[in-house]
Amino acid sequence: MAEEKKLFKVTIDNITIEVEPGTSILNAARMIGGDVAPPAMCYYSKLKGSGGKCRTCLVEVAAGSTADPRPMPKLVASCRTNVMDGMVVKNITSERVIDARNGVVEFLLINHPLDCPICDQAGECHLQDLSYEHGKEGTRYEFGRRTFHKHDLGPYIQLHMTRCILCYRCVFTADQLTNKRVHGVLDRGDHSEIATYIEKSLDNDFIGNVIDVCPVGALTDKTFRFKNRVWFLKPVDAHRDCPKCKGHVTLWYRGDEVFRVTARKDQWGEVEDWICNECRFEKKKTSDWVIDGPTNVNRHSVISQGQYLGLKMPTEVMPEVMGGRQPRLLMDIHSVSEVNRKDIDLSKIEGPAHSTDFEKPRPNGQQAIDNNQ
Amino acid sequence: MGRKLLLNKAHVEGILTYEVYRREGGYRSVEKALKTMSPDQVTEEVKKSGLRGRGGAGFPAGMKWSFLAKPEGVPRYLVCNADESEPGTFKDRYLMEFIPHLLIEGLIVSSYALGSNRTYIYIRGEYAWIVDILEQAIAEANQNGWLGKNILGSGFDCQVYVQRGAGAYICGEETALLESLEGKRGNPRIKPPFPAVKGLWDCPTVVNNVETLAAVVPIINDGGEEYAKIGIGKSTGTKLISACGNINKPGVYEIDMTISVEEFLYSDEYCGGIANGKRLKACIPGGSSVPILPANLLLKTAKGETRMMTYESLADGGFATGSMMGSGGFIVLDEDQCVVRNTLTLARFYRHESCGQCSPCREGTGWMEKILKNIEYGKGKKSDIDLLWDIQRKIEGNTICPLGDAAAWPVAAAIRHFRDEFEWHVDNPVESQHRNFGLAHYADPLPVPVTA
Incomplete structure (x- = not known):
């Protein structure tokens, strides 16, 4: 008889689930999904040893376990703390967590150049999302921001050190995916930087993946640099027979032109399969690929603007977090807007929505004229 | 005249050499431990002594030793933390410079208790000349059979190695020290796992301060209970x-x-x-x-x-x-010292020594230094004081290692107790550049609450 695996019961923000022993709090929270999942800037489930550094995923442990129900005195990094049976975790229900997370976001932004308008990462930047969701609107920092000497990393990868948040993901990627790591973190403290010690280009077969793992615009695709904003592109899943990698990618189209190729990403923004440099940088023609169909884009992303088909609603956990009570909206947009009408299901509209889609039927029964035709 | 256990022989001429140290009763504890005691008995004796870690945290040393995991077939390590870099602290330097054999003796006994056959002294890079002193002492101990194979016929092998750091304060944090000892960048590790389970090269490891390990010598010589009689309460x-x-x-x-x-x-x-x-x-x-x-x-x-x-x-x-x-x-x-300036000096130190791994410490320490610089040089605002308080609050407790706390505490305490002086700096930007706030009321006796 196979021995039955004992599952650990863990309560996160009043929602209890059972997970396998050895699961981190972050991954348990991700199983619940929605707002309960703490943000993570440095943790990457596919990279061994990552996490613990950015401190955005801090949570409060209100009870350590059934055996030892004492609370943990400090907030813990949920990505690197494993669940215990009977653990009670507070994430968005804890004032301390919200406060600490506000602080971390502020720290991450004080030396960030905030050059989103000219940054290629804008629109798919985790730091943008983080600051919208957990930051404050203003800054209290009044000093010059940190700058660095420029390093050239070769023809494929563009490094903007000023945007870096030192998550170390690219270091782990190079360590775990490539034969030889030639870049790393130099120097110490607030002047530490990602660089190659001797000017050297990153040219390993799989090094292009550092672009995908970078949560900010510090490492971007040089072949796509300043070509287009990501939200104007249409992501399409495609594959090809690649001798080096699985060849499962996302092509980013504008019209008929492939502007860039990236790995496919899951709902947490993590790469599903690593892809090789050839797929990423060299194969930019539709004829190189077999198209699988449009990519499902997460609703929260600006890339999903204008794409209402196949829309996936995010998990709604708030009523459960609040013990069955419905969250109370302070203002319902529909009650004040003349334009939007909640009786129109956005997902039923094909293509980008136009104002005509929301026009009220004329009194004489005449339908609105469809501009699309 | 207080009792001296560590420095009582420090002024004997030639105590640096093995001959004099041995003549003055050195290495008795090694004889006693290896010949008459089991490793567990040594640990028990240290527990009884109530010896607390002398590196800063004050954690009971015997307790730390008993946490050491002892899986079969896996080596265990003892690492001596001689990366004494805390500004204002230079006690280990004195100990190692003048009576190095006391540390070596303590290391042998402790290694025996913990079962460490390879023991490391991680010493800060700036103590370059002390490395030579320690290596000389280790060589003498080897020549006289206190180190090496089968020490005193007990079957216990032990060798001590000295490793120089490269001058980073952060490498005094025990997990950063282990990383550095392994030849990597000295970034603190995320705990758990603790070094007692996974330390040096993923093996169980105990990291102790120089003074803690030296104190093992009198504990074994006189017995733990005798040692515990000195001092008050839990400060033995x-x-x-x-x-x-x-x-x-x-x-x-x-x-x-x-x-x-x-x-x-x-x-x-x-x-x-x-x-x-x-x-x-x-x-x-x-x-x-x-x-x-x-x-x-x-x-x-x-x-x-x-x-x-x-x-x-x-x-x-x-x-x-x-x-x-x-x-x-x-x-x-x-009374002539300026607390604002003193705090700025400390903040500059912690900004410079932060490893840059986790965000609150990397960004927060630099921010605090900049604000303190403004206040010190007469460009501060009243709101800066509250801002400083808020920054230190958001660093403290939210970092991987205690360096974040160490950077936050001095700033917090300076504002807590010397807020007047900070405000005076802000209100008198010109005067504060050439005159000190002085003693003010800081030495006035505090009103004592009446208790029934």
Whole structure:
């Protein structure tokens, strides 16, 4: 008889689930999904040893376990703390967590150049999302921001050190995916930087993946640099027979032109399969690929603007977090807007929505004229 | 005259050499431990002594030893933390420079207790000349059969290696030290796992301070219970204090933990009072990371009791009105010193020494330094003081290692106790550039709450 695996019961923000022993709090929270999942800037489930550094995923442990129900005195990094049976975790229900997370976001932004308008990462930047969701609107920092000497990393990868948040993901990627790591973190403290010690280009077969793992615009695709904003592109899943990698990618189209190729990403923004440099940088023609169909884009992303088909609603956990009570909206947009009408299901509209889609039927029964035709 | 256990022979001529050290009774504890005691008995003796870690945190050493995992077939390591970099602390330097054999002796006994066949001394890079002294002492110990294979016929092998660091303060944090010892970048590891389970090269490891390991020698010689009789309460034994700042006699003193702060500061046996006839303004009693105390709270606790030089008494009142024993770096500030400037100096140090791994410490320390610089140079605003408070609050407790806390505490304590001086700097930007705030009311006796 196979021995039955004992599952650990863990309560996160009043929602209890059972997970396998050895699961981190972050991954348990991700199983619940929605707002309960703490943000993570440095943790990457596919990279061994990552996490613990950015401190955005801090949570409060209100009870350590059934055996030892004492609370943990400090907030813990949920990505690197494993669940215990009977653990009670507070994430968005804890004032301390919200406060600490506000602080971390502020720290991450004080030396960030905030050059989103000219940054290629804008629109798919985790730091943008983080600051919208957990930051404050203003800054209290009044000093010059940190700058660095420029390093050239070769023809494929563009490094903007000023945007870096030192998550170390690219270091782990190079360590775990490539034969030889030639870049790393130099120097110490607030002047530490990602660089190659001797000017050297990153040219390993799989090094292009550092672009995908970078949560900010510090490492971007040089072949796509300043070509287009990501939200104007249409992501399409495609594959090809690649001798080096699985060849499962996302092509980013504008019209008929492939502007860039990236790995496919899951709902947490993590790469599903690593892809090789050839797929990423060299194969930019539709004829190189077999198209699988449009990519499902997460609703929260600006890339999903204008794409209402196949829309996936995010998990709604708030009523459960609040013990069955419905969250109370302070203002319902529909009650004040003349334009939007909640009786129109956005997902039923094909293509980008136009104002005509929301026009009220004329009194004489005449339908609105469809501009699309 | 207090009892001395570590430095009692420090002034014997030639104690640096093996012959003199042995003649003065050195290496007796190794004979006693290896010939008559089992490793567990040694650990038990250290537990009984109540010896607390001398590196700063004050965690009971015997307890730390008993946490060491002992899986079969996996080597265990003892690492001696000689990366003494805390500003104001120089006690380990004295110990290693003048009686290196005491440390080697303590290392052999401790290695025996923990089953460490390869023991490392990780020493800070700036102590370059001490490396030679230690290696000379290790060579002498080897020649005389105290190290190597089958020591004293007990079947226990042990070798001690000295490894130089490259001058980073962060490498005094035990997991960063282990990373550096393994030849990597000295970034603190995320705990758990603790070094007692997964330390050096993923093997169970104990990291102890130089003074802690040296104190094992008198504990084994005289017995743990005898050692525990010295001192008050849970502060047992003797402690090395490195006193510096505006005092008449700066230096390293060994105290048995029974004297008051006032006696330590003013008696001729120890610091000999404030230099140049000035008055005491403030003191950082345990190395730069611990909260600074104004004169009135240093000599008396908030309850009006005399503050003693013990772990408990120095911490009395928590961070609101107390401080910490820390690593024993006793920094004294007289009435001519500026607390704002002192805080800026410390903030600059922590900004420079932050490893840059986790965001609150990397970004927060630099921010605090910039604001303090503005206040010190007459460009500060009133709101900056509250901002500083908020920044330190958001660093403290949210970082991987204690360096974040160590950077936050001095700033917090300076604002807590010396807010007047900060405000004076903001209100008098011109005057503050050429005059000091002075002693003000910081030495005034505090009103003691009446208790029934």
